[in-house]
Amino acid sequence: MNTHTDVAPRPIDFDPAARLAGVLVGFDGSTQSMLALHYAAVAARHSSRALTVVTAFGATAQIETARSSTTDRSGSDHALEAAKIVLNDARRYLRSHPGPVAYRAERGDPSGVLANLSAEAELVVVGARGRGGFLGRIMGSVSSALPAHAHCPTIVVPRHYQIAAPEAQGRSASPGSGPRPVLVGVDGSQHSRIAALHAAQFAQDQHAPLHLLLVLPSLEGWLDWYPELDAPDQGFIDRRRVQLEDFLHTEATWVRKHYPGLSVTCSVRPGDPAAQLSRSTREALLTVVGTRGRAGLSGALLGSVSRSVLLQATGPVMVVPELHDARLRDQPGPLR
Structure with missing residues (x-):
């Protein structure tokens, strides 16, 4: 598809009340996505929004988790099961999160999954480049695909981001002090x-x-x-x-x-x-x-x-x- 046209795109309709996914975060179990998860949880808490954690699975999905040795399942079932294991890691991290959290395993490429789901969100949060991180894969394949195609603002959390001591203790402080x-x-x-x-x-x-x-x-x-x-x-x-x-x-x-x-x-x-x-x-x-x-x-x-x-x-x-x-x-x- 040729995206280089001479016609400026129309502004995207944006009604926060209709964006029920709230803060959407891409999670794949990597260190980068864990930082993004923390950042998204804090942003959701401080804005009183729902939090939606999504992981993508499919033939090319690079989910950082131990693979099951079961051989009698199809590749698709195996990928879905691995995605659920990854989401369990997110559940454990967010066990003290005070607001509503939804967990979704979606079939497809991470950039496409997040871009599509961004139409349901007020904000998308992803980890930056780095092995396994959502943006790392996006920047390496379709240059800046998510920020360019998202239907809402996107926050990119860099690999340099560090959780400050007060945040690490309570996991509820603002991202920054x-x-x-x-x-x-x-x-x-x-x-x-x-x-x-x-x-x-x-x-x-x-x-x-x-x-x-x-x-x-x-x-x-x-x-x-x-x-x-x-x-x-x-x-x-x-x-x-x-x-x-x-x-x-x-x-x-x-x-x-x-x-x-x-x-x-x-x-x-x-x-x-x-x-x-x-x-x-x-x-x-x-x-x-x-x-x-x-x-x-x-x-x-x-x-x-x-x-x-x-x-x-x-x-x-x-x-x-x-x-x-x-x-x-x-x-x-x-x-x-």
């Missing part, structure tokens, strides 16, 4: 505003502040390609930065209107957007990006910035697809 913010990359596009709203919701659930970051790309690269252009003086750059800061304050005011009790700050930083956002993942509670930004091609399901952030992140990253959101009716004017 202290005043670390939820950081969202914005660029004035409608899509980035959808990402900002979902970032704000996550920040509110976690009792964390929200920070809006707009990255002002360097002009040096442009001057290399267009030497006939006069290099702008520092005064021009400073004036543009002030304009963008004013614009960001307007964006922050709009977000506060929809999340009145939320602490929202903002900043403009010069540099490469992918590098700046990737760097932010070291300190942020969560870094949030849209699948595509202002410069994104309509046929590109996952833009270069969001793809680079996913590959370079050292902290959790949320990728937000273009969702239908009635709150955009009162959004500020476009960035100029």
Whole structure:
């Protein structure tokens, strides 16, 4: 199927009340998926959502569990039985989880299973690259398949993620501690505003502040390609930065209107957007990006910035697809 068209995809209908799977997490028994399971359970608890744990099985499924030596079963029955064993590991880990949990074993490729089930979820959580991890297999086969094709936001938990001591003891604390913010990359596009709203919701659930970051790309690269252009003086750059800061304050005011009790700050930083956002993942509670930004091609399901952030992140990253959101009716004017 050719996914590179000139027609921008329509926004995905997104009614949280109809997304009964709540927080959906891919689990295959690997260390990476165990981190994702923990992260998803905490997110579900703090947002009062249901938690759905899913493992995929089939001819190519790589489930990390001891295989039964029974030879009188079909391969399909054997794979299903192995999937149930994997889900039992998740049940044991979540035995103290206070909210509702559903466990599902689904036939098919992990990326396809999770993408399909994401239409029933408010949020999907997966482990990052690494042997056996859900995203590790997805990134290796269909580049960034899940974040690009999901019908809801996707959080990718990196292999560097560590469960802090308070969380490890109670398994109920927030994924992160202290005043670390939820950081969202914005660029004035409608899509980035959808990402900002979902970032704000996550920040509110976690009792964390929200920070809006707009990255002002360097002009040096442009001057290399267009030497006939006069290099702008520092005064021009400073004036543009002030304009963008004013614009960001307007964006922050709009977000506060929809999340009145939320602490929202903002900043403009010069540099490469992918590098700046990737760097932010070291300190942020969560870094949030849209699948595509202002410069994104309509046929590109996952833009270069969001793809680079996913590959370079050292902290959790949320990728937000273009969702239908009635709150955009009162959004500020476009960035100029």
